[in-house]
Amino acid sequence: MSFDGLFTHAMVTELRQTLVGGRISKINQPYQNELILTIRANRKNHPVLLSADPTYPRIQTTQIPYVNPAVPTNFAMMMRKYLQGAIVTDVSQVANDRVVHLTVTTRNELGDAETLTLIIEIMARHSNVILVDNQTGKIIDVIKHVGADQNRYRLLLPGATYIEPPKQDKQDPFTPNTDFHTLVTDYPNEDVLAKQLQQHYQGFGRDSAQQLAADLHQPGDLDHHYLAFLAQFDQPQATLITLPNHKTMFAAGPFDHFGKATRQFDSLSSLLDFYYADAAQRERVQQQAGNLIRVVKNNLKKNRNKLKKLEKTLANTKQADELRLKGEILTTYLHEVKRGMTEITLPDYYHDNAPLKIQLSNQLSPSRNAQKYFSRYQKQKNAVGFVGEQISLTQAEIDYLDNIQTQIELASPADITEIREELTQQGYLKQHKTKKKQRSSRKPSQPQEFTASDGTPIFVGKNNRQNDQLTLKTARKSDYWLHTQKIPGSHVIIHSDDPSDQTLTEAANLAAYFSKARDSATVPVDYVQVRRIRKPNGAKPGFVIYEGQKTLYVSPNAELVEQLTPHA
Structure with missing residues (x-):
């Protein structure tokens, strides 16, 4: 379901039980539109995510790791000034709207x-996180500043008086009412009733309205159906539902109108962590790696255009042998060539004396015409070697950039910094000049660890630095190495000298999943012992060559990847 007013109600119920009485111990802003409050409550630390992301706005506790920027933002510093050490006294919702007050x-x-x-307004692109002084009603700071040129109704700027979002003329469904009786009578069609419920009651998303409309059309007492529907948001059951089109949706209850409940979670927050794990990460990566994506795309386009031109040049040089042949035939029949001729037809003794028409320059002597053909032949012959070498170099450049593009697509936000450093070292990004070179306190990221069904450790490199470290430094010579065949992707190492067939298949699935072919039906994956792998001198990061490999064909499976991921 969408993060509508009803789901907000359920989330507030969960957060109130978890956070009230807790102390805010840490405040970070790892991403542009997201704030993380670490709240110590009931002897446990609860990282609380307040996201004003335009695509995935929400509030929840989260266990997904994040990396803080080297320098805190001004908003993060302001939040630390006012909220560090503060005690959470209440978590509440404004009516049944998507507005939460901490x-x-x-x-x-x-x-x-x-x-x-601390107010979070969950309203798509208008989402925001705002800190307000209760005594004065003034805004202390806001994660996204909104001036008068953007919104005439209210200013969202430090020092401005906080004005609530415009109220809708709708009824709070949690207040006693019997309006749904009239709606069911007036609108017997289920789809029409769902639309009327949305228009009449506050906080109903499309899916919530459809579920309630389906419930109200079931046999039995209308009041019972209505109250039972609302009750699930006071005692939510975090449920992942598989839809008929094989996509999934999250819900605070069974929501059986849409599909089969495929998994239950301990909390709504853990459900959202699972549901948003991939999509939200992609959104964060897009925000952090925008300039990297642009640089890689531009260089790919430039090199692909260069390759086309080189291939066209190479195709033109294929007539070199024809030039040599004409030069030899002219030399053989030089006595028949007269100065001033513009063309001559001579027997081609290489092809059964078939007539061959040869163009001549009337300004040159017969021997100089023959020499001109030999000169052009030699020039094109030399060009073949040069163009061939350039094609090879350009194709290697395309392969490298294609691999980097795949790594960005599959990266977590923590991996972006290392990819940026690599592109800087390779000369694709400019090195920022600083007065004094500072040593980074950031630890290098580590390959992701998985565990096969039989307990064998499997490691997956997520960028070229990790790939080189994993394959060339960490792995034993007897370990097994896997990689998608001729497809950009991660290096995968099985820490075993005799892995079972099942472990090889599981590792191949990881290699396919962490590759450009993630969405393909069948992916070829090569595997070989590490001792058969070497890195050529001067090769780009992440590039290796190997021999004696075998190939498995697998279908990338996200559920299997989840099963192989160690859970704390």
Whole structure:
């Protein structure tokens, strides 16, 4: 279901039980539109994600790791100033709208107690995170500034008075009412009833309205159906549902109108972590790697155009042998060539004396005409070697950039920094000049670890630095190495000198999943022992050659990848 007012109600119910009474111990802004509050409650740390992302706005606790920027943003610094050490006294929802208030108590610089409210408005591209002083009603800071030129109704700027989003003329479904009786009578069609429920009640997304409409059309008491539907949001059951088109949706209850419940989670937050794990990561990577994607695409386009021109040049040089042949025939029949001729037809003794027409320059002597053909032949013969070498270099460049593009597509936000450093070292990005070179305190990222069904460790490199480290430094010579055949992807290492067929298949599935062919039906994956792999001198990062490989054909399976992922 969508993160509508009803799901917000369920999430607030969950967060209230988890966070109230907790203390805010850490505040970070790892991504442009997302704030992470670490709240210590009931002797546990709860990272709370407040996302104003235009595509995936939400509030939840999260266990997905994140990497903080080297320098905190101004918004993060302001939040630390006002919220560090604050106590969460309430988590509430405004009516049944997608607006959540985290009320906290803290002490100001003078030591006086004060109450602040951190507001998250979950409204697609208008989503925002706002800190408000309860006493004055003024905005302290906001994650996305909105001026008068963007919104005439209200300013969302530090110092402005906070004004709530415009209220809709709809009824809160959790207040006592019997309006649904009239709606069911007036609109017997289920689809029409769903639309009317959306228009009449606050906080109903399309899927919530469709589920309630289906429930109200079931035999039995209408009041019971209505109250039972609302009750599930007070005691939510975090459910992943598989739709008829094989896609999935999240819900706070069974929502059996849409499909079969395929998995239950301990909390709505863990459900959202699972559901958004891939999509939200892609969104974050797109934000962080925008300039990298642009640089790689531009260089790919430039090199592909260059390759086309080189191949065209190579095709033209294929007439070199014809030039040599004409030069030899002219030399043989030189006595028949007269100065001033523009062409001559001579027998081609290489092809059964078939007549061969040869163009001549009337400004040159017969011997100079023959020499001209030999000169052109030698020039094109030399060009074949040069053009062939350039084609080889250009194709290697395309393969490298194609591999980098795949790595960006499959990367987590933590991997982007290393990919950026690699592109800088390779000369695709400009090195920023600094007065004093600072040593980075960031630890190199590590390959992702998986565990085969029989307990064998399997490691997957997510960028070229990890691939080189994994294959050339970490792996034993007797370990097994896997990679998609002629397809950009990750290096995969099985830490075993005699893996079972099942382990090889599982590792091949990982290699296919972490490759450009992730969405393909069947993917060829080569496997070979590490001792048969070597890196040529001067080769680009991540490039190796190998021999004696065998090939498996697998279908990438996200569920299998999830099963092989170790869970703490």
